[in-house]
Amino acid sequence: MLDELKKGLIRILDADGNTAGMGLLINEKGYILTASQVIMPIEEQQTDSFPQEAITFEFVGQSARSRAPKIHQAIPLKTRWVPFSEGNMAICHYKSKLPVGVQPYPIGSSLEKRSRKDELLFAGIDLGGLLFPCKAG
Numbered sequence: 001m002l003d004e005l006k007k008g009l010i011r012i013l014d015a016d017g018n019t020a021g022m023g024l025l026i027n028e029k030g031y032i033l034t035a036s037q038v039i040m041p042i043e044e045q046q047t048d049s050f051p052q053e054a055i056t057f058e059f060v061g062q063s064a065r066s067r068a069p070k071i072h073q074a075i076p077l078k079t080r081w082v083p084f085s086e087g088n089m090a091i092c093h094y095k096s097k098l099p100v101g102v103q104p105y106p107i108g109s110s111l112e113k114r115s116r117k118d119e120l121l122f123a124g125i126d127l128g129g130l131l132f133p134c135k136a137g
Contacts, residue, residue, distance in 0.1 A: 007061035008105030012038050013071070023057065023092070024105040030094035032057070032074055037084050039076060039092070045083045051076045055092055063101030072096070 010023035010032050021038030025031070040051045054073040062070065072094060080091035 009060035068099035
């Protein structure tokens with residue numbers, strides 16, 4: 001099961017190439033869920049703050065056979081940005097084709113019948129057609 005979960009795991013890098021935090025690929029269209037504090041330090045966040053640059057990341061599950069570069073970039077979406085003080089979530093969009101070995105994290109809904117035993121349980125909130133998962137209570 002661990003290998004399956006790695007396929008949708010994202011390692012977000014800081015400017016020096018070190019791990020800043022993690023994220024999840026949440027669908028096949030390249031949307032990545034992470035914490036806003038991973039891509040913008042809490043002390044820089046204001047209610048109306050928003051990162052102006054793309055994030056740099058690696059797909060943990062990218063196959064060694066993949067010809068795609070190991071380092072990728074994604075654009076934070078202003079309409080899906082929730083600052084630390086208001087919930088600490090961000091969605092970024094990776095617009096290229098997913099590399100070999102990468103697939104979305106198995107996210108299910110606690111509101112629906114579970115189809116797989118290894119799905120994470122999330123309650124989905126639809127924000128403009130994009131699943132924006134949040135932990136079910």
